[in-house]
Amino acid sequence: MNIKARQAMIIASAIFIAVILELTLLSRLGLPGATPDLVVVTIVALALAYGPLPGAIAGFSAGILLGLAPPFDGILGLEAIIFTIVGLVTGAVVDPRDRSVPVIMGMVGLSTGGVVLLNALVLAVLSGDRVVWENIPGLALTSALYGLILAPLVVPGIGRIVRSLTPEVAVV
Amino acid sequence: MFPRRLRVVVAVLLGVALTFVILDLRGGQGPFTSARNVASSILGGIERGAATVFSPITGFADFWTNTRDQKARLDELEKSNAELQSEVKRAADDRARASALDGMLKVAGLGRYRVVPAEVIAVGPAQDFTWTVTIDAGSDDGVQIDMTVLNYQGLVGRVSNVEKRTSTVVLIVDPSVSVGARVAGSQEIGILSGTGKQDALQYQLLDPLATLDKGAALVTFGSKDGRPYVPGVPIGEVLNVAGTAGQLSRVATVRPFADISTLSIVGVVVRPPRTDPRDSVLPAVPDAPVTTALPSPSPSPAESGAQLSVPSEIPATEVAPSP
Numbered sequence: 194m195n196i197k198a199r200q201a202m203i204i205a206s207a208i209f210i211a212v213i214l215e216l217t218l219l220s221r222l223g224l225p226g227a228t229p230d231l232v233v234v235t236i237v238a239l240a241l242a243y244g245p246l247p248g249a250i251a252g253f254s255a256g257i258l259l260g261l262a263p264p265f266d267g268i269l270g271l272e273a274i275i276f277t278i279v280g281l282v283t284g285a286v287v288d289p290r291d292r293s294v295p296v297i298m299g300m301v302g303l304s305t306g307g308v309v310l311l312n313a314l315v316l317a318v319l320s321g322d323r324v325v326w327e328n329i330p331g332l333a334l335t336s337a338l339y340g341l342i343l344a345p346l347v348v349p350g351i352g353r354i355v356r357s358l359t360p361e362v363a364v365v
Numbered sequence: 366m367f368p369r370r371l372r373v374v375v376a377v378l379l380g381v382a383l384t385f386v387i388l389d390l391r392g393g394q395g396p397f398t399s400a401r402n403v404a405s406s407i408l409g410g411i412e413r414g415a416a417t418v419f420s421p422i423t424g425f426a427d428f429w430t431n432t433r434d435q436k437a438r439l440d441e442l443e444k445s446n447a448e449l450q451s452e453v454k455r456a457a458d459d460r461a462r463a464s465a466l467d468g469m470l471k472v473a474g475l476g477r478y479r480v481v482p483a484e485v486i487a488v489g490p491a492q493d494f495t496w497t498v499t500i501d502a503g504s505d506d507g508v509q510i511d512m513t514v515l516n517y518q519g520l521v522g523r524v525s526n527v528e529k530r531t532s533t534v535v536l537i538v539d540p541s542v543s544v545g546a547r548v549a550g551s552q553e554i555g556i557l558s559g560t561g562k563q564d565a566l567q568y569q570l571l572d573p574l575a576t577l578d579k580g581a582a583l584v585t586f587g588s589k590d591g592r593p594y595v596p597g598v599p600i601g602e603v604l605n606v607a608g609t610a611g612q613l614s615r616v617a618t619v620r621p622f623a624d625i626s627t628l629s630i631v632g633v634v635v636r637p638p639r640t641d642p643r644d645s646v647l648p649a650v651p652d653a654p655v656t657t658a659l660p661s662p663s664p665s666p667a668e669s670g671a672q673l674s675v676p677s678e679i680p681a682t683e684v685a686p687s688p
Contacts, residue, residue: 213408216499217415220488221423223626228490246371253378257385261404263412264489264497264533266525269401270385277378285367309492316494319390323494323540325561332492 200359204239204247207351208255211235212262226335230305231347232259234340236276237283237304238348241297242355244364245284252280268319275311279304284364297348298341305340309333402528409531413501416486427627478595479636480515481506485628486531494561496522496539496625502633503530511593513585513634519622520544520585520600521631523593532633537600538563538625545586546600548577554586557600563625566601568617577606577617591637598634 211231220228232255240248256273259265283300309332317324356363367375416423483502489495502508504527514521514534522542526533535542538559546557546568555570570577581603587596601621608615 213411213415215490216487217412218419218422220490221416221419221485223427227492228488230490230492245367246374249371249375249378253382256382258408260385261401262408262487263405263526263528263531264487264495264499265405265493266489266495266497266533266535267493268386269389270382273382273385274379277375277382281371281375312492313494319386320541323561325494325540328561336492 196359196361200243200247200362203354203358204243204251205254207235207239207354208232208251208258212255212258216262216264224335224339227309227332227339228336229339229343230308230336231343233276233279233305233308234301234343234347235351236280237301237344238351239355240280240284241287241292241300241348242352242363243284245281247362248280248284249277250280252276252278267316271315271319272312275308275315278311279308298344301340301344301348302337306333306337309336405526406528406531409499409503409528412487412499413531416484416501427629431627478515478598478632478634478638480632481508481635482630482632483508483532484630494540496536496559496561496563497525498522498534498536498628499531500534500631500633501531503528503532505529506633507635508532508633509635513591513593513595513598513637514631515598515634516623516628516631518599518624520594520598521623521625521628524633534631536625537566537621537623544594544600545588546583547586548575549582549584551575551577551581553577557583557619564620565604566619566621568603568619570615570617573615575615577603577615579603579605583619587637591634595634595637597638 211234215228215231219231222229236248236252236255239251243251253273253276256270256276259272260267260269283304287296287300309329313324313326313329352363481502483500483506485498486501487499489497500514508524508527510524510527512524514523520537522534522536522539524532525535536559537544537557538561540559540561542559544557545554547554553570553572553575555568557566557568560567568583583600583603585594585596585598585600588594599622601619601623604618604620606615606617
């Protein structure tokens with residue numbers, strides 16, 4: 194298999210597994226606050242491993258897949274926009290030479306928390322009555338916290354897979 | 366700042382996503398409906414499998430959630446235990462009457478709601494602000510859009526989307542959901558809306574002069590042809606009432622009977638009752654003095670289950686074939 198196909202396979206399967214795990218396992222654990230956002234953590238991990246362009250593509254496809262998977266009832270494409278931005282920004286902002294733990298954890302926390310805020314903002318503009326503002330701080334904080342818990346499990350794992358299967362295009 | 370190729374690709378991605386948003390916002394039968402149906406039936410099938418694989422883990426999570434509020438329940442149970450101890454002594458007569466009533470209600474319950482049992486297999490992320498779940502029954506099981514979904518405790522929601530073997534349920538706590546509700550006993554009607562909080566609904570009485578007491582139970586008012594809500598399903602009890610009689614709008618906070626956070630087995634009402642069952646499906650309310658004495662007159666699963674007894678009476682195999 195050529196390098197592009199291998200890269201696409203890795204991105205597709207990582208996102209697919211993350212979406213299924215988030216909807217059938219993590220959201221049913223009954224944890225307080227937000228649902229652990231494994232999808233966003235996976236996008237951040239892919240963007241860190243591959244850079245901004247594959248990161249943005251990964252975010253876009255994750256958003257579309259999450260929009261198609263039941264029980265989604267919102268607006269198709271909304272999460273694709275937000276996740277594309279997350280992938281792009283993560284890949285672009287983080288310097289490949291500075292992969293210290295605080296930087297990565299900060300990126301994950303910002304992304305998982307920020308996705309909640311962005312989602313609420315865009316939803317409020319498009320269909321105002323759905324957003325419950327008093328829940329937002331709690332949701333954003335718990336989402337960031339769960340993201341920080343998931344990050345040490347997901348980011349190094351995806352990084353290792355990327356480096357061993359597609360060493361040619363890995364950023365580090 | 367970015368190389369040219371990156372800028373072009375990101376612009377295309379964002380443009381495509383924005384197009385989806387705009388097309389989807391127009392509502393109705395958009396160009397994606399069929400593509401979406403295909404995708405969601407495939408993904409729904411995969412989710413069914415994954416839910417089965419993860420069921421030991423999610424089952425443990427339910428157990429863990431229950432353990433967390435056991436301290437409060439312990440105090441509550443100790444109090445009510447003392448209450449019940451004294452009640453047992455004068456209960457013999459009551460019990461005979463209650464069992465007669467219970468048997469009668471069970472007979473009356475037969476042929477009332479025709480229910481397809483189903484299990485919740487996926488839950489929408491809380492940060493999407495949509496309170497929806499996926500259940501493992503679909504058009505193959507006779508489920509259609511806008512059917513009522515309930516569990517042994519009370520109303521859960523309505524079906525919003527149906528695939529072959531899965532369907533999506535919008536829960537009553539979703540902020541976009543409104544249910545016509547009637548106060549059991551006084552027959553006052555009003556509108557119950559979700560608030561996005563799993564333990565509180567908002568009830569607005571249509572008649573501002575009507576009296577509404579704390580602890581009063583609400584049942585569904587029913588819709589035309591039983592879609593989306595069949596009549597007589599218990600919804601919840603009034604926690605507190607804001608405003609006094611005569612004020613322009615009287616709003617009450619209602620706690621749903623159904624525990625939205627730990628849904629597992631639900632039933633989809635595939636055939637509404639021939640006549641409105643009025644208040645007979647409500648969980649048993651103790652006599653007035655007992656109500657004031659108990660710390661929380663919440664219905665225990667056992668007694669409300671015995672009263673409702675809906676899912677157990679009609680096995681899935683009896684259900685009418687899909688259209």
